[in-house]
Amino acid sequence: MVAALAGAKNGAALTLPSGTVALDRETLTALGSAAQADGMASISIASADKSSLTDAQRKYLPKNGTILNISAQVQPKNGTTTRIHALNGTASISVAYSLKSGENAAHLVAYYLAEDGSFEKLPVIYDAATGKATFKTTHFSTFVITHEYSSDFSDVNLRKWFYNEVNTALENGWFKGLTATRFGPDDGMTRAMLVQVLYRISGSKAVSTAQFTDVADGKWYAEAIAWASENGIVNGFTDGRFQPDTLITRQQLAAILYRYDNYRGHTPQGSAALDGYADAASVESWAAEAMSWANGNGLVTGVTPTTLVPNGTATRAQVAVILSRYTGQ
DSSP: OHHHHTTOTTOEEEEETTEEEEEOHHHHHHHHHHHOTTOEEEEEEEEOOGGGSOHHHHHTOOSSOEEEEEEEEEEOTTSOOEEEOEEEEEEEEEEEOOOOTTOOGGGEEEEEEOTTSOEEEEEOEEETTTTEEEEEEEEOSEEEEEEOTTTTOTTOOTTSTTHHHHHHHHHTTSOOOSSSSOOOTTSBOBHHHHHHHHHHHHTOOOOOOOOOTTOOTTSTTHHHHHHHHHTTSOOOOTTSOOOTTSBOBHHHHHHHHHHHHHHTTOOOOOOOOOTTSTTGGGSOHHHHHHHHHHHHTTSSOOSBTTBOOTTSBOBHHHHHHHHHHHHTO
């Protein structure tokens, strides 16, 4: 069929069970030439799952996405069937996509995933009237359509180790960007930021005024700190301050998460011995039980196989990963 359409001036659209493939004139001509006059060409769109991908493709795969295998094959008469990857032109792919609650059509993207793990980000146009997502490509291969909550941030992309967890945090409203275009994954997490995130996860319940000398009413973190203090999740310092802008240490993070887990009514389980770490003695007594619990549950793991670095600070990306693990998302 493609060979017969090869001369079409403006290309042609093929309606398939799983979507529509619109081929421009250059692509049609190339496929027709490969198939030859009496040959055959076929194009298919099929849903796929991650088990069908190569290890390299799975390494860079959005956690929540629709995986598609789009393929073309040509077989000249009395010839060998050949699978076509690179096109001489452009194909426009349209498939059904249902926007989920909270999703914004402007944040839909597609990724072309090559078998060697390389990828290309492709813009998606969504038609609300038809419920179709459309993208253009110069290859036939594996694609993923996903709603990328981080798409506005220039410092979060699919190759980053924290990509999926940061998108989970953004999807759930735990985190917000530092600016409209910057998430700040490598920025340090302050004490106020962590408490604000836990406050959002808990449902942002009404509270009274925080009783710390450096937490003024009206500050963006005031309600969250008041809530965390009221519920025994955080403590201040002996001088009456909370130090909201101070970067949180790894052992402070563990202690706050441990108390938050208790606040949720959980009985702490899965604690691990820390004596395998050369710097275990640096863990303060008030944080020892919490660090053991956090380490045993894979939340605060070693910076190296032999160092825990309890007084080291945590970045926003690291905390997003830890909270994704903690919530099981």
